[in-house]
Amino acid sequence: MPKGDRLVLSSSPHLRTEDRVSLVMLKVLIALAPTAVVAIWFFGWPALRVLLCTTIFCVGAEALWCAMARKPVWGTIRDGSAMVTGLLLGLNLSAGIPWYGCLLGALLAIWLGKQVFGGLGHNPFNPALVARVGLLIALPAMMTTWVPTRQMAAQPETEYTRVFYDGVTCATPLGVVGTTPKVMGRTPEAQQTFAAVDNPTALKNYFWGNLGGSLGECSAAALLLGGILLVIWRLINWRIPVAFLGTVFIITGIVHHWAPGLTPSPLFHLLTGGVMLGAIFMATDMVTSPMTRRGALIFGAGCGLVTSVIRIWGNYPEGVSFAILFMNALVPLIDRACVRRPFGYVRYRGGEESK
Amino acid sequence: MSDSYKCPVRTFGRGIHPANDGKSLSRELPVRRAPLLENYFVALPQNIGAPPSWVVKVGDEVKKGQLLATPGGKVSSAIHAPTSGKVAEFLETPGPTGAMVSTLKLTADGKDEWTELPPPLDWKTASREELLQRIADCGVIGMGGAAFPTQIKLAPPPNCKIDFLVLNGAECEPYLTADHRLMLEQPERVLTGAAIASKILGNPRTLIGVEDNKRDAIDRLNRFAGEYGVEVLVLEARYPQGSEKQLIYALTGRRVPEGALPAAAGCVVQNVATAAAIADAVCEGKPLIERIVTVSGEALMHPENLLLRIGTPVLEAVRLCGGIREEPGKLLLGGPMMGFAQKNFDGMVWKNTSGILLLPPRLCVQYESTGCLRCGRCMEVCPMNLVPCSLASAAESGKMDLALQNNVLDCLECGACAYACPAHRPLVQHIRRAKAEIRKMKKK
Numbered sequence: 116m117p118k119g120d121r122l123v124l125s126s127s128p129h130l131r132t133e134d135r136v137s138l139v140m141l142k143v144l145i146a147l148a149p150t151a152v153v154a155i156w157f158f159g160w161p162a163l164r165v166l167l168c169t170t171i172f173c174v175g176a177e178a179l180w181c182a183m184a185r186k187p188v189w190g191t192i193r194d195g196s197a198m199v200t201g202l203l204l205g206l207n208l209s210a211g212i213p214w215y216g217c218l219l220g221a222l223l224a225i226w227l228g229k230q231v232f233g234g235l236g237h238n239p240f241n242p243a244l245v246a247r248v249g250l251l252i253a254l255p256a257m258m259t260t261w262v263p264t265r266q267m268a269a270q271p272e273t274e275y276t277r278v279f280y281d282g283v284t285c286a287t288p289l290g291v292v293g294t295t296p297k298v299m300g301r302t303p304e305a306q307q308t309f310a311a312v313d314n315p316t317a318l319k320n321y322f323w324g325n326l327g328g329s330l331g332e333c334s335a336a337a338l339l340l341g342g343i344l345l346v347i348w349r350l351i352n353w354r355i356p357v358a359f360l361g362t363v364f365i366i367t368g369i370v371h372h373w374a375p376g377l378t379p380s381p382l383f384h385l386l387t388g389g390v391m392l393g394a395i396f397m398a399t400d401m402v403t404s405p406m407t408r409r410g411a412l413i414f415g416a417g418c419g420l421v422t423s424v425i426r427i428w429g430n431y432p433e434g435v436s437f438a439i440l441f442m443n444a445l446v447p448l449i450d451r452a453c454v455r456r457p458f459g460y461v462r463y464r465g466g467e468e469s470k
Numbered sequence: 471m472s473d474s475y476k477c478p479v480r481t482f483g484r485g486i487h488p489a490n491d492g493k494s495l496s497r498e499l500p501v502r503r504a505p506l507l508e509n510y511f512v513a514l515p516q517n518i519g520a521p522p523s524w525v526v527k528v529g530d531e532v533k534k535g536q537l538l539a540t541p542g543g544k545v546s547s548a549i550h551a552p553t554s555g556k557v558a559e560f561l562e563t564p565g566p567t568g569a570m571v572s573t574l575k576l577t578a579d580g581k582d583e584w585t586e587l588p589p590p591l592d593w594k595t596a597s598r599e600e601l602l603q604r605i606a607d608c609g610v611i612g613m614g615g616a617a618f619p620t621q622i623k624l625a626p627p628p629n630c631k632i633d634f635l636v637l638n639g640a641e642c643e644p645y646l647t648a649d650h651r652l653m654l655e656q657p658e659r660v661l662t663g664a665a666i667a668s669k670i671l672g673n674p675r676t677l678i679g680v681e682d683n684k685r686d687a688i689d690r691l692n693r694f695a696g697e698y699g700v701e702v703l704v705l706e707a708r709y710p711q712g713s714e715k716q717l718i719y720a721l722t723g724r725r726v727p728e729g730a731l732p733a734a735a736g737c738v739v740q741n742v743a744t745a746a747a748i749a750d751a752v753c754e755g756k757p758l759i760e761r762i763v764t765v766s767g768e769a770l771m772h773p774e775n776l777l778l779r780i781g782t783p784v785l786e787a788v789r790l791c792g793g794i795r796e797e798p799g800k801l802l803l804g805g806p807m808m809g810f811a812q813k814n815f816d817g818m819v820w821k822n823t824s825g826i827l828l829l830p831p832r833l834c835v836q837y838e839s840t841g842c843l844r845c846g847r848c849m850e851v852c853p854m855n856l857v858p859c860s861l862a863s864a865a866e867s868g869k870m871d872l873a874l875q876n877n878v879l880d881c882l883e884c885g886a887c888a889y890a891c892p893a894h895r896p897l898v899q900h901i902r903r904a905k906a907e908i909r910k911m912k913k914k
Contacts, residue, residue, distance in 0.1 A: 116785070117794045119814045122801055123834045126899050128885030129806040130488055130644060130833070134847075134892040136840055194840060236841025236893070352846070406846040406857065450860075457880045458854045459715060459728045 136235075140195030142348050146341035147202050147396065153337040154330035157264040158210035162330050166205035168214050172221030173201030180230045196235045200224050203243035203396060206331025207389070207436075208250075211262040211284075216254060220246040240443045241400045244436045251436070261285045261327040285327035288312045288387040292379055293432030306376055313379035321386035331392045335385070342395035351399035354411040355418075359394035360385055362419025370427055378427045390422060393435035403443045410446075410453040417442045479682055481706035482716035485642075486851050486886045488709070492645035492806070493683065495773040496766045501651050503777040504790055510552045510576045510781035512538060513565060516821045517611045517619050519545030524574065530557045533585035535757050538574060541606070547619040548609040550757035551576060552779035554583040566803040566810040566817060573818075576781065587755035593666045601670050601752060608751035609758045609821075614638060614712070614741030615804060617822040620748065623740070624670045626733035632671045633736040634722050637664050637678035637745055639687070640705055640712035643805025646825045648762040649742050651775045653680065653687040656746060661691065661698040663745030666752050668699070671738055676700045678742070679721050683707040709807055710884040714739045716853050728880060743824075763819055765791050767828035769798035778819045785815040787826050799834030802827040807885050837894035848887035848897055854880050858887035862897040865904035870911065873904045881905065 154162045177197040181188040191197075204220050227249070228242030229235065251258045263285035291312050311317075320326055324334025331338070345351040368381040384390065389397075398404060398418050405414050418438045425434025515521035520543030526532060532551040539549040555578040563573040591604055606621040626632060637660070641649040653660055660678075668676045678695070680688045682704050691702045703721055705711050715726045717739060724735040732739055740748075743761060750756040759780055766773035771792035778787060784801070788794065802809040803823055819826075848858040856877060864873040878901055887897040 117788060117798055117801075117815060117828070119798075119801070121797045121799055121831060122811070122813055123799055123836065124811050124813050125800070125834075125836070126896075126902065127806075127808050127810070127883075128889050128898065129800055129802055129809065129811065129829065130889055131837060131894065132486075132890055132892065133489070134890075136843060136893050139843070139845065139892050190838075234841060236843050350845070401843045401845045404844075406844055406849055406859075454876065455849070455855050455857060457728060457856055457877045458719075459725045459730075459880070460877075 136194045136196070139350060140199050142350055143199050143345070144195070144202065146344040146348075146350075147199075147206070149337040149340045150206060150331050150334065150392075151202065153324050153334040154206065154210075157266065157324055157333050158262065158330060159265050161210040161262065165208055165210055165212055165217060165330060166202060168217035169205035169208065169221055170198055170201035172218050173197045173204065173225050176221045176225035177230070180226060184230075186234075191234065194235060197225060200229070200242045203331070204246050206392060207243055207247040207329050209258070209261050209328075210330060211260060212257060216250065216257055219253070220250050223249040236402055238402060239446070240440055241397055241403050244397055244440055248436050248440060259290070261287055261290075263327055264325050264333070266325050267327070287328040287432070288317070288321065288326060288383070289426070289432040309375070309379045313383040318382055318386055321383075326387065328387070329389065329392070331396075332387075332389050335391045338391040338395050345395070345399070350401075351395070352404070352408070352411040354408060355399045355404055355415040356394040358412045358415025359398055359419045359422075360390065362416045363390055363423050366420065366423035367427065370423075384423070384426065388426075388433045389435040393422075393439055394418070397435075398439045398442070403446060405446050405449045405453065407450070407453040407455060410449045413449050413453070414442050414446065417445065475685075477704045479704050479706050480679070480720045481708055482711065482720045482853060484851050484853050484855075484886075485708040485710055485716070486889050487707055488644050488889070491683075491707075492766065492768075493647050493650075495645065495768070496647045496764055496775055497650060499651075499773070499775055501655060501762050501775045501777050504779070504782065504787075506553060506578055506580065506582055507782060507786055508578055509558070509783070510578065510779060511563060511573050511783060511818045512549060512552065512576060512781040513563060513571045513573045513818060513820060514539055514549060515546070515571070516549055516609070516780070517545075517547040517617050519543065519547075519619060519622075522546050522549055524560070524572075526557050526574070528557055528559055531555075532557060532576070533583050535587060535759060536585040545619055545622055547611050548607060548757070550609055550759050551585075552759045552781050553578045554581050555579045563818070564816060566812070566820065566823070568810075568813070590755055591752050593662075593669060593752050596752075598670050601666060604755075605748055605751050608747075608756065610744060610747045610751055611758070611821050612741060613743040613747060613761060613822055613824070615808070615822050615824065617820075620740070620744055623738060624667055626671075626731075626738060630733040631736055632674045632733065632738055634718070634724075634738070635664065635668050635671055635674050635676045636718055636721055636737055636739045637676070637700070637742055638712050638714075638717055638739055639678050639680040639684070639691075639742040640717060641684070642681060642707070642709040642711040643807055643809075643825070644709070645766050645827055646764045646805050647766070648764045648775055648824050650684045650687055652746060652762055653684070653742055654690050657687075657690045657694050659746045659749045660742045661694055661700055662753060663747070663749035664700050664740075665698040666748050667738075667740055667745060674738075677703055677721050679703050679705045679711075679717055681705045681707040681711060709886060710853055710882065713853060713882055713884060715882075758821060761819070761821065761823070763787065763823055764825040764827075766825065767798065767830070768833070769794055769796050769828040769830040771795050780819055780821055782819040784812070784817045784819070784826055787819065788815065788828070794828060796830055798828035799831035800827075800829040802829065807889070808883070839894045839896060841893065842895060843893055845892060847890045847892060851886040851890045853884060853886065854882055856881060858897045858901065859891075859895070861904065862895060862900035865900040870904055870908055873901075874908055878904050879908065
């Protein structure tokens with residue numbers, strides 16, 4: 116017969132899901148794997164070096180902080196969130212970035228981006244993006260010097276490669292577009308440059324990943340694969356990437372249609388730069404995005420709007436990081452605006468009940 | 471293939487379904503009547519509302535089914551002797567929630583003699599008042615857990631037109647199979663009770679909702695349902711499908727307005743076990759003195775569905791199931807999602823005890839919770855469409871006004887949020903505290 120000496124008194128529910136934070140993070144890492152593999156394929160060992168550096172430095176920064184703050188070190192690292200941040204940070208950097216750039220980025224991400232706010236779950240901004248923007252401001256030259264992909268360097272010089280590649284460094288398609296004089300209307304030079312970077316062959320290259328830029332920005336295909344995994348595992352709200360990408364497509368499409376000399380086609384905008392990475396992996400960060408369906412749509416559309424505005428009219432060629440950080444800051448407001456109506460609340464419209 | 475597969479499956483949408491719902495431990499086992507024990511401990515009150523008062527004293531000889539306590543008000547319910555014997559003493563014992571209650575110790579004389587029961591009523595000809603009086607006299611209460619006196623529930627305010635009588639056969643709590651076995655083995659008892667309740671309410675449409683993990687019970691009910699004018703509807707197996715408001719929505723498409731009783735949406739809900747008790751009371755004059763209890767859990771030697779008398783000590787129920795397999799980590803009265811953990815084996819079976827569960831220590835690990843990831847899992851599963859994680863963090867930081875503003879009082883405390891949280895945050899526990907504190911503030 117039972118002695119009853121091991122009985123635990125607790126308030127219901129007495130069953131718990133097997134899911135854990137570390138499992139969530141593991142799944143995100145798996146979803147990021149295709150992108151990382153493709154980056155290593157195109158950029159070679161330097162890419163692996165950067166990804167390893169950022170991941171190890173981020174985990175180290177987290178451990179160091181926890182040790183200094185007298186928090187359980189293993190208990191914090193175990194959840195895997197520092198690894199996700201580290202990998203995401205690496206994917207936001209160029210393959211040519213030196214190790215101390217990675218270190219500074221890791222410290223910015225983990226300390227300034229996350230731990231000063233109280234650790235996982237309390238940070239208002241996406242830590243990896245805090246680091247990216249911090250590095251962009253602190254080390255602009257390092258952050259905007261891109262290396263060509265191995266495939267690009269091996270190719271014979273063509274019209275396509277000449278636009279980007281000077282033998283050592285490489286321009287991103289967005290960079291090329293950004294430095295083109297921005298004149299309203301159909302300026303011949305602008306049209307010509309756009310045509311060199313925005314044509315079916317180039318777009319195909321962008322889709323599979325053969326273009327200069329951050330490691331994670333190269334392959335839209337790999338990012339989409341990861342995104343599909345995340346949606347299947349219900350780890351991201353699909354409304355955010357759909358609203359984000361949709362807004363970019365619509366706005367750049369309208370502007371391109373009326374002023375083709377001002378900006379390239381909407382497909383070009385979706386396939387180059389950090390839009391895919393941002394929309395699928397950065398904007399959807401659970402901690403820093405709204406939870407409600409309506410909120411997710413507003414958030415995604417806002418990210419798309421700010422990105423498009425910066426890309427078309429701004430001084431920076433790329434605006435995804437700024438757009439997401441800007442919208443991160445608005446999340447509390449969005450959450451407040453999108454209060455869910457509890458079950459059984461009847462909305463009154465002109466005295467009549469609506470169901 | 472069973473006929474029930476042709477029916478549409480209804481649901482309220484959200485909620486959870488545990489991967490291992492524990493029902494396979496006892497779902498195939500027929501109900502077994504427990505042998506007569508030496509002592510029974512009948513606690514007072516068995517119902518919510520006004521407590522009844524004892525009408526017997528120490529030393530009295532009572533017969534099985536004799537009145538022990540008489541209703542102490544309108545919302546109150548009578549209590550009857552589970553067997554014949556002698557009133558040994560009155561003592562204080564802990565109830566399921568741990569609060570001490572007055573308890574009568576009845577020592578059985580072994581004869582198990584019935585007292586003179588009221589004559590059976592022909593429910594087809596009896597008047598509404600006669601039927602309600604009989605249900606009240608027999609101490610029938612909501613056996614699904616709420617323990618609300620049934621005669622009150624069957625007499626809704628006259629200004630509410632009742633269009634639906636809904637029978638709750640969902641049994642959405644994991645592990646519990648008592649209602650399943652009842653519907654499978656005695657479908658006619660359940661349906662008779664449903665027909666009686668329907669007659670009292672003026673013959674509204676009568677629906678019985680059963681989850682699709684009980685296809686055999688659905689088929690059994692369907693065989694007889696037509697005779698009694700009852701429709702059997704299939705529900706998706708999903709917790710908390712059996713919660714009143716969610717059940718009504720799934721079956722009728724109506725939403726019970728916030729803060730109102732189901733009668734406001736033209737519905738009355740009764741548990742299937744309560745329906746069976748109604749049938750016993752009316753057709754046989756038998757008071758509610760026994761019920762089917764699922765005694766289960768991985769720590770128990772032989773899980774079973776036992777027909778136990780009210781007042782059976784928990785320890786005796788465990789003994790009837792062959793004792794334990796391993797020292798249990800938790801003893802629960804009720805289901806694992808909303809049941810009460812006990813600190814010892816001193817409890818007893820009440821009229822609303824649907825299960826006695828012994829969970830093994832491996833299922834009772836106290837998780838350490840981490841910060842909220844804002845993943846929104848809790849929000850997805852909340853049957854009331856609330857945002858549990860923000861309510862919990864409001865409660866955690868003492869911002870009760872914020873919690874109130876975000877409708878914390880609408881929480882059912884079903885615990886689906888706390889089940890689903892990957893950070894293992896005690897969401898529903900924080901919400902419970904907030905609700906209690908807000909109620910306290912309102913009283914002042």
